[in-house]
Amino acid sequence: MSSSRPTRLLRASAGLVLAFLYLPLAALMAFSVNDSAATVWQGFSLRWYRELWQDSSILAATANSLLIALASTLCSTVVGTLAAYALWKQRSRLLLSTVYLSLVTPEVVMGVALLALYQAVFRFLDIRLGMHTVILAHVSFSISYVVLVVLARLRTMDATLEEAAMDLGATELQAFYRVTLPGLAPAIAAAALLAFSISFDDYVITSLVAGVDSETLPMLIYAKARRAISPSVNALCAVIVVVMGSLVLLAQRLQER
Amino acid sequence: MTPAAGGLRALFLAPAWLTMAGLFLLPIAVVLAYSFLTRGAYGGQDLPWTVESYIRMWDPLYLGILARSFLLAGAVTVLCVPLAFPLALFIARSGRHKLLWLNLVMLPFFTSLLVRTYAWMFLLRDTGLVNTLLLKLGVVAAPLPLLYNDGAVIVGLVYSYLPFMVLPIYATLERIDLALLEAAADLGERPWGVTRRVLLPLARPGILAGAVLVFIPSLGSYLTPDLLGGGKSILVGNVIQNQFTTARDWPFGAALAIGLMLLVLLLLRWWEARGGGELG
Helix, strand or coil: CCCCCCCHHHHHHHHHHHHHHHHHHHHHHHHCCECCCCCCCCCECCHHHHHHHHCHHHHHHHHHHHHHHHHHHHHHHHHHHHHHHHHHHCCCHHHHHHHHHHHHCCHHHHHHHHHHHHHHHHCCCCCCCCHHHHHHHHHHHHHHHHHHHHHHHHCCCCCHHHHHHHHCCCCHHHHHHHHHHHHHHHHHHHHHHHHHHHHHHCCHHHHHHCCCCCCCHHHHHHHHHHCCCCHHHHHHHHHHHHHHHHHHHHHHHHHHC | CCHHHHHHHHHHHHHHHHHHHHHHHHHHHHHHHHCCCEECECECEECCCCCHHHHHCCCHHHHHHHHHHHHHHHHHHHHHHHHHHHHHHHHHCCHHHHHHHHHHHHHHHHCCHHHHHHHHHHHHCCCCHHHHHHHHCCCCCCCCCCCCCHHHHHHHHHHHHHHHHHHHHHHHHHHCCHHHHHHHHHCCCCHHHHHHHHHHHHHHHHHHHHHHHHHHHHHCCCHHHHHHHCCCCCCHHHHHHHHHCCCCCHHHHHHHHHHHHHHHHHHHHHHHHCCCCCCC
């Protein structure tokens, strides 16, 4: 069958497009271990990684990012999973539409909207922008991803199992907790990893609602990228690519289970 | 369903509703309200209510930026099709390794938009990899101005959103009956003719879905034009951000945000009306 296998031309063009997707990141990572500040290869060195480790602003920003991502992931995973379960039991067009709407809303619109809301609330309460406003913002944009990932998994599950459990005397809560939840665990973990990586990476919304004490890693990278070039940014980016890539691969694995 | 089922369902839905209402719908409502207010003396917003900001949007300066945003997002979308199509076709025909290839396409997408954008700054700037190579090889005498222009922004956006074009095209190609292609070949169509006259028309819904998925985030993008355009290539997203930060004209920024949101919704409506169905 001639048309069902990829021809050589098709292989070559697909290979070129994949190279386009991967070469920029590969080049960045290669030059992160270059023993020169210029973009000329001068030999292997881990000096830029050592520089990262000694930079206290990077460590502080990493700590902020981790705290924000962990807190927002925890909230959005719990809330999103409960909502997905309820939506699976009975659709709610209104909530689903809101979820889709939040996914198509441009990040910059979401960011200025949250900033406007915070500013309006601050008129009445004595609070300022800081870690808490960033965490709330991250919860608001990662919930939708959790709902969709968990709901997709629920739709492949057998609803009669819960009914059987209830016929045998389980309460509704027990049926959810003992029957459905264990089967959902991989999807919930995948959703949490996704929420974590989206939160850890966000710059646009974070930069609008962050305070003086809540500089995140993406904000730091942005500032460094705007200024002069230090290969230590390459090293930082390489670390992020490897860590995030592993998380995503893990999430994909979990979803396929 | 038992009455108790309703109770548990409401209990499970409540936190999500609280979050979506408080941290998504309410902020949008606040922006909508601000867009009808007047700019305060020290930034911020004040009474009286007015439609001033919406009138100002029709200034040729802002209409021009909107037109540029449309053109740029359009160029990105059009460029994504020929790049995504062969890759999608290849994956659809790669037998049992499909999932592996699909994951390979999605992987860069989930590994940090900021890092992927920075990678292009590293490649394109005056002392970047491309210019260094060209200088070394003697192709050019002085570094080419590759960064901080529309071209760099388009490349960056194509790079960022290409997976959104690959996935839906792959999904439609996957469902195509191979017998149709064989029939065309048996009737004397050459491979290129099969692709152009049979495969492409059949893949249209996928291409259209991909176009929506690429066009909408490109139109509303902020980070890529900011970093790769370097202030010279401004899109509507950058103007909105600027009104809320440097320019401190919140009502006008709010009106632009509402305008952009409406445009996105209109585009989705148009797509649904053409039989697109729900996204996601």
